[in-house]
Amino acid sequence: MPKSSIYDYIHPREGNLMKKWSTGLQKKERAKLNSKIDALSIHGADLIPGILSPTGVASIFKLKVQGQVKLRPMICEGPGKGEAAFTFLLGAKEISWEYDPPDAPNMAAELRNDLIAHPNRRIEHERVS
Amino acid sequence: MSELVDKLRGEFQDEEYRHAYADECLNTMIATQIKVLREQRDMTQKSLAMKTGMLQPRLSVLEDASYSSWSISSLRRLARAFDLTLKVSFESFTSFILDFESMGRAALERVSFTDDPLFKSTKVTTSHKFRKRQPSRMELAMCGQMSLFSAQIVTLPAAKPKGIDPDLLPSQFEESQQREEAINAAVVGGNG
Numbered sequence: 001m002p003k004s005s006i007y008d009y010i011h012p013r014e015g016n017l018m019k020k021w022s023t024g025l026q027k028k029e030r031a032k033l034n035s036k037i038d039a040l041s042i043h044g045a046d047l048i049p050g051i052l053s054p055t056g057v058a059s060i061f062k063l064k065v066q067g068q069v070k071l072r073p074m075i076c077e078g079p080g081k082g083e084a085a086f087t088f089l090l091g092a093k094e095i096s097w098e099y100d101p102p103d104a105p106n107m108a109a110e111l112r113n114d115l116i117a118h119p120n121r122r123i124e125h126e127r128v129s
Numbered sequence: 130m131s132e133l134v135d136k137l138r139g140e141f142q143d144e145e146y147r148h149a150y151a152d153e154c155l156n157t158m159i160a161t162q163i164k165v166l167r168e169q170r171d172m173t174q175k176s177l178a179m180k181t182g183m184l185q186p187r188l189s190v191l192e193d194a195s196y197s198s199w200s201i202s203s204l205r206r207l208a209r210a211f212d213l214t215l216k217v218s219f220e221s222f223t224s225f226i227l228d229f230e231s232m233g234r235a236a237l238e239r240v241s242f243t244d245d246p247l248f249k250s251t252k253v254t255t256s257h258k259f260r261k262r263q264p265s266r267m268e269l270a271m272c273g274q275m276s277l278f279s280a281q282i283v284t285l286p287a288a289k290p291k292g293i294d295p296d297l298l299p300s301q302f303e304e305s306q307q308r309e310e311a312i313n314a315a316v317v318g319g320n321g
């Protein structure tokens with residue numbers, strides 16, 4: 001029984017940003033990403049050490065997946081109050097300590113605000129395998 | 130059937146995918162168990178680091194689900210610090226995934242040797258050992274100046290060479306007393 005529900009933010013013009021980004025990853029990267037998403041969903045962030053890291057922007061975390069390419073999709077808790085859920089806002093990578101896209105945490109914060117204003121702009125996480 | 134196994138059934142048909150997925154699960158499981166075991170023992174990262182001879186920042190890295198460069202030697206040091214033993218085994222994907230899915234705090238906790246029920250009371254274990262062991266001919270001979278020949282044909286409850294241990298529990302004390310009496314009786318019989 002999953003501990004937390006996982007959602008994807010749906011951009012009004014561009015659709016599911018997380019799904020689009022995941023589709024462009026290598027197979028091995030997608031496997032590692034899905035493993036971490038399953039761990040987060042089944043066990044939550046409290047049990048798994050370091051699965052989410054703060055980004056320096058309030059309420060925005062990065063899901064950490066190590067490898068040749070460091071995957072750092074931007075995620076937030078909820079954002080509904082008290083709900084056991086996480087929502088992917090957009091995909092991102094970390095290359096030489098820089099985000100790609102460069103302003104990923106702030107972009108994610110804007111998307112989170114949009115989601116709070118329009119709570120139906122999210123769907124159950126669409127897995128890309 | 131497991132919800133997760135059901136979800137992975139199709140994805141795991143691809144060899145590269147299933148190995149990458151399982152490797153990442155393994156990283157997650159090891160890091161999580163290190164953290165859970167440390168917290169179970171009320172240890173800080175610093176105190177665990179001291180016990181393993183590592184630096185705290187190193188331990189912090191090992192307690193990160195993204196870490197992947199595990200070495201048996203580091204894990205052995207951690208096992209020693211937790212007073213546990215390390216077990217490494219090869220698993221089928223199904224059993225591995227079921228372990229991953231059921232991995233909760235309680236499932237990851239382990240008791241140290243000193244709290245291990247099988248080894249907890251050394252006195253009982255020792256007493257058990259005495260019960261099983263037959264006294265040697267030399268012990269019997271020394272016990273009552275019995276001839277070696279007599280000792281050969283007498284079987285006795287286990288002997289405790291240095292009398293009755295005052296720390297024994299009442300039931301153990303009684304047992305020990307009976308044993309002493311049996312030895313004395315045999316010695317008298319042997320001499321007679």
